[in-house]
Amino acid sequence: MNQVDWGALGFDYYKTDWNVRFYYKDGKWSEMEVTEDEYIRMHMSASCLHYGLELFEGLKAFRGVDGKVRLFRVGDNARRLRASAERLCLPVPTMEMIVEGCKEVVRRNERHVPPYGTGASLYLRPVMFGTKVGLGVKPSDEAMLIIYCSPVGAYFKEGIKPIKVALDREQDRAAPRGTGDVKVGGNYAASIYSGHHAHELGYSNVLYLDAKEHKYIEECGAANFFGIKNNTYVTPKSPSILPSITNMSLRQLAADFGMKVEEREVPVEELTTFEECGACGTAAVISPIGTIFDMQTGVRYDYGQEVGAQSMRLYAGLQDIQYGRAEDTHGWTTVVL
Ligand SMILES: Cc1ncc(COP(=O)(O)O)c(C=O)c1O
Incomplete structure (x- = not known):
């Protein structure tokens, strides 16, 4: 591991040393178990394998300019994990279990936290699933929560590109x-087909519309969408998109920078009016969108082949907090090491 080329890392599973686990059985959660085992033993009739009783999270720890290691908005990821568990009628882990589990994973895998300046970071993946053995479609009162990590590389290796x-x-x-x-x-199972098709045609991602009317913009692959015009940050409000923690942070930063922020329905026709567009999420922070191609109508929306000034300012503002270069005035980071 000492010879890792941090700059060459992509976004993939990379074996680290330890992961933590919690088990729910007989109406209660176990204590945290810390293990080196990458595998799990599960019954073939466990509910997660048949009825999709599975949920996950994704968050990052960054080694800062001061050498400290910070988790970004771990409490918000923990809250979202709890909301996912509730929606699937799975046992809901406590905030403390999730937050302490994440901290323990970072501490135990310190040697895998990429050095400052490489653009790389430590990605944490909490994953939870129902393990109850049965055949019928019903809630699972047995479950497992695992939190593990992988170092991941800078999303844009040669500068941020649309x-x-x-x-x-x-x-x-x-x-x-x-x-x-x-x-x-x-x-994600539902979106894999369209994502794969778009990739085959040379697109990085799919921009989805609302499923009821196909009039409003929803999300961009596994990232939220935003558009910028007239010093205003506009992002879709919809009951069927994931509340992105990056988007929440960008809305706050945009307001801090004196921009107007609008979270509302965004009709497709509005795409012609944006000066800049982007997709935002934990993986890339911001992926500026250079072109949107409407596959059914053939209409093409172009935003230029360089990242826009306002997107770049938001991107840099967020990374400055994550890497400890700017004061964390909103209390988003948790110093772990
Ligand atoms: C469907 C979807 N939307 C948006 C996001 C971005 O969310 P976040 O900023 O919390 O990573 C993700 C990634 O987690 C996602 O999977």
Whole structure:
């Protein structure tokens, strides 16, 4: 591990030393177990394998300019994990279990936290699933929560570059009263087909519309969407998109920078009016969108081949807090080491 080329790391599973686990059985959670085992032993009739009773989270720890290691908004990820568990009628872990579990994973894997200046970070993946043995479709009163980590590389290796996305009206990601607003595996299973198709056609991502009317913008692959015009940060409000913690942070930073912030329905036609567009999420912070191609109508929206000034300012503002270069005035980071 000492010879790791941090700059060459992508976004993939990379074996680290320790993971932590909690088990729910007989009406209570176990104490935290710390293990080196990468595998789990599970009954073939466990509910997660048949009925998708599975959810997960994704968050990062950063080694800062001062050498300290900070988790970014771990409490918000813990809250979202709890909301996902509730939606699937799975046992709901406590805030303390999730937050302490994440801290323990960072502490135990300190040697895998990439050095400052490499653009790399430590990605944490909490994953939870129902383990109750049965055949019927019903809630699982047995579950397992695992938190593990992998170092991941800088998303943009040669500077932040705009992406090309495909607007697809033939595939929906999530229904209005479905599970789009929680982070459950089923949503990703539903989107894999359209994502794969878009990749084959040379697009980085799919821009989904609302599943009811196909009039309003929803999300961009596994990231929220935003547009900027007239010093205003505009982002879709919908019951079927995931409340992105990056988007929450960008809305706050935009307001701090004196921009107007609007969270509302965004009709497709409004795409012609934006000066800058982007996708935001933990993986990339911001992926500026250079082109949106409407696959059914053939209409193309272009935003230029360089990242826009306002997107860049938001991107840098967030990374400055994550890497400890700017004061964390909103209390988003937790120093772990
Ligand atoms: C569907 C979806 N939307 C948005 C996001 C961005 O959310 P966050 O900023 O919390 O990573 C993610 C990634 O977690 C996602 O999977």
